Structures are given as C-alpha cells and as structure tokens.
Amino acid sequence: MEYFIILNKCAGGNKARLLWPKVEARLKQLNISYRTFVTQYDGHAVELANQILSQITHAHHSDAVVMAAGGDGTLHETLLGCIGYYATYPSESKIPIAFLPIGSGNDFARALKIPLHWDKALEQILHCSKAASLTVGQYTNLDTHDEGYFTNNFGIGFDATVVHDANRSSLKNSRYFGKFSYWISVINALRTFQGFNTHVKIPGKPEDVYQNAFLVTTTNLPYFGGGIKIAPDASAYKNQLDLIIVEKPNPIQLLLFVSMIFLKRHLSLRFIHHYVQKELLISTKDSRYGQIDGEELGERTYNLKFETASYPFWIR
Template sequence: MPSNPHFYIILNQVAGTGQGAHVWPKIKAQLNQKKIQYDLQLSRYAGHTYQLAYQFAKFKYHDQLLLIIGGDGTLNQALNGLYNAHRGDIPIAYIPCGSGNDFARGVGISHDPIKALEQILAASTPTEIDLGYYYDAIKHDHGYFVNNVGIGFDANVVSTTNHSRNKYLLNRLHLGKLAYVSSLIKVFMHQDAFDVLVHAGPNYHHFKHGFLVTTTNHPYFGGGVPIMPSATVNNHQLDLIVIEKLNPFFFCYLFIMMLCGRHTRYRAVHHFEGPELTVQTRTLEFGQMDGEELGSRTFDVHFSVQSQAFWLNRE
C-alpha cells in the first residue's frame, strides 16, 4: 500500500438492499481515523458505476486507488468501465456488500466490511487475479466478468427472480433466498432442454439435452453454491460445467450434492477447463453475467482469461 493512499471511492448505496448505505459510515469512520484521503462518488442508477469508472480512468486517474463498495454487479460495471477506457492496468480495491458476494467468497475477501478494508490497507503491492472475458459472435458484444456467465437454467432463474413481485419485499425482510427458491421450482418446470456445442481445446462436444451451462472464474455462483469446487482465480483457466436435464427427483438429489460440492462425479454433469472455451446454442435461451441479465437469445460465445490487479492481502 502506498504510504499516503488516496482512494477514489464508488459507493452503491442500494447494493444488498441497502447494505451499501449501512456499511459506509463504518468505512468512513475508519478512513477518517487513519487520515486516509478519499473522493466519494455515489452510484445513483443502473449503469452509473460503469460511467463513473470510465470517467475516472479517462480523465481523473492520478495514482489514486479505485475502491468499489457494492455487490458483484457493481464490481462488474466498474471493471468494464475501466477496460472500455483502455485502463485495465488500474488496480481495484473491493469491499463487498451485495446479496450474493460470490467474488469475495471466491478470492478470500472478508464479508465483514471493516476486515475487508483491513485486507486492502495491509496490501503493499497489487495481487493479480483472473477475470473472464467473453465475445459473442452473433451480437458482436463483449465484456469482462468476475464470477460467471450462465446460459439456460441459472440465467432463467435470475431473470424470473428479478421480475418477481416478491423479490423486493423478501429482500427487505432479509429473506431474499426464498425468492430464488421459488424461482428454482418455477423455472425447472418450464425450462426445456436445448442443444449445446462446446469447443474445449482441440475437441468439440455436442449435448442434445443441455439444461444448465455455466462458465465460471471461481467455485461459486448463486450466493455460495459451489458450482465448480476445483475452480480457482489464479490458474489462468476458466471452468465450464454442462448439466443435462434430469427428472425432478434426480435433479433435486443432484442439487443437494452440488451444495456439498460432490455433483461433478455424475454422468449428467460435464466439466471442461481451459484458457479458451466456446459455447454455442441454436435456440433462444436466457443468459446472465455476474447476475445481470443478458436477455433471451442464441449464443456463440468465446471465453478467455484476463488478469486484473487488486489491492488485497489474502494471507
């Protein structure tokens, strides 16, 4: 950590249904106590974090440390803002206060905001951590992700939950996971199997009954579910898991095994790993990136790995 750090802070107050606003006074008190300089910017609407990070990278960066306080979606927007300003070299510090916090779980950042700040302040040099990069040849769009990109079941759950009338109320009551449980049941009954073509290394793999197709940067998705227990953020590889559609009883059993990290041994579960992966679908399927909806569409997505510097002491 520089001897006199100066933070440029982007705060998402509504992250985690208001958790961002709740933790900021504690962070502010610690920064003031340690006489650390900072500039504060509030992310006020969807896409605002992207704009703030882009403007910071283009016009305001003078050896300041970019500190993001928010959820995984906030971090995703900040990273994409930096990279679209061609400043992926700018290190990022992160204090998680979202509803899922899968990235923090995957890289070893404390969920306690004060401890997360201590991890940042204890760092003397940035730590390189893998990010995922995708390019969709059909829509010609691209982006960076910290957690995962999902096609099919998990993306459909994200979309169904986001548009649920009960989501906001349940989040206010700190029962947000119930909204996902309700969506899981509803989506399972309506999500059809679909054709998936996977290109991993020199080989192509065709699945006629794809159901859940997730490319991940670390073990977790959905708020702590270990979708791929062996994945790690420092091996310069991405992991792709394809789960074929099953009958309801075996799917429930497999989901329980997934919670225990023991699902990958079953025949309906297929795992691929590599620095580059490609996924193609022929039918309209829901997609999600770090919990943000990509819409319903066909996909021809090429994945690769990019390193990003984070101010973080992981010891």
C-alpha cells in the same frame, strides 16, 4: 494511498445504503484519503470507473485504488469501466480494483477469501500493500463481434432464468426477505424450465453436442448463486476457465445433484460435464436467458468465444 470509491447504495436490497455511514465513519476515523462516487442507474459504475481513471491519469496520481463498494454487479461494472479505459490508453499503468462486499451474493469475495463483514473487509483492503493479477473471463459474441468481461461467471439457462425471475419479484428489494425471492424463483424454474440444445467446441477437438442442457456456466471462480460451489477447483489465480454443463435432471437426479454438490462430488455425475480450458466456444440453438455476474442479458441464442484475460486487484 487514495481510494476512489464507486458506491452502489442499492446493493443488497438497499443494505449498502444503511451500511455506508458506518464505512464512511471508519474511513474518517482512520484519516484515510478517499473520494466517493455514487451510482445513479444501471451501468453508471462503468462510466464512473472511466471518469475516475481519467482523473487519476491527468493528475499523475500513481498511489491510487479504485474500490467497488456493493455487490458482484457493482464489481462487474467497475471492471468493465477500467478495462474499457485501458483499451483506449494501453500504455498507461493499470490502477488496481478493490472490492468491499456490501451486496447480497458476494461470490467474488467468497472465492478470494475477502471477509463478508464490511469492517473486516475494509481492514483487509487498507492493509494490502500490493496488487495481485487475477484471471477474469473474456467473451466475444461471434455474431456481432462485441466483447465483454466477467469477474465471476457467464451463465445460460437455469441460473439466468432464476436471476430473471428473482429480479422481478416483489421481494427483491426487501432487506429482510430479498433472499427469499431467489429461492422462490429457483422452485418455479425447476418446475417449468425446458432443456436446450448446446454445442461446445474446444480448439483442436471434435464438437460436443448436448440436446437437453439445463445449466451452462463458464466461470473462473468456485462459487455461483450466492455461495453454491459449482466448480470446486476453479480459481482466479489460474489462467483458465471452467465450463460446467448440467443436462436436465429428472427428479431423482436432481436430488442426487443437490446432495453431491454439498459434498463437492457432483462433477462425477454422468449428466454433468466439466471442461477446463483457456479458450472455448459455446453456441445454443434455442433462446434462453443469460446472465453475467448476476446481471441479466435477456432471452436470446448465443454464439460465443470465451478466453482468459487479467487485471490487477487490490487483494491481500
């Protein structure tokens, strides 16, 4: 087995840069065959994944794995590159993706029971013997007809606003204080965030309208936001997506929401709405920030179709 590693040294507030020498030393100690490709800018992992798969195909290399080493954003870009390649060459057998979680959020790792410590995660990868087909989210912008995919979630509203603010915090790239940028952004967003108009359409059913949406997240995993279990029963092994809509809570409802989420009973609250579908449509009338797997989309309105897709992952 040969591992083609896409490494984001900036992941986790540069934590990955410090950990990588230890990872590499372990690979050499175990005489593992690998090649490393280091990302240089946002979106570079997409290009690298495409280049790697082209090399593997031309070399007729059937015993290969593409490993994303970084955070959820690195995994997201790696998936996009791989799916993009096979969209061009649909007859080729798909090379699986492994994930070495050395970033900050690592919600994908939590959901798939990948150890969060690099040495145990690497050991699990190296002892894997076959790929597992996992569900990933697919979305289509119905205005532009652009398509995209996500391994974790597509969020509109509160969570995306937090991502936007945290990415602009002076603490963001600090190894020790980076996580505080997220929680400071949470507090600021709670103070200032305004609800927005959201429409949900399930094929064959009447449209649901929420005039004061606070958080709209479509996910195939239980976790978001670095370990918050927003959709407790969601699973990448199920061919479905979970949509969670939280209407803007008042202070008492907010405290209730926070309390209940730790008990995994928040979905019973009357201002929280839960859908489980293979296909659904979401549109917003007001501009709000959006995010995919923690990567910013900017502030805009949305007119989206969500569906399930699948890809092989190197997960034991």
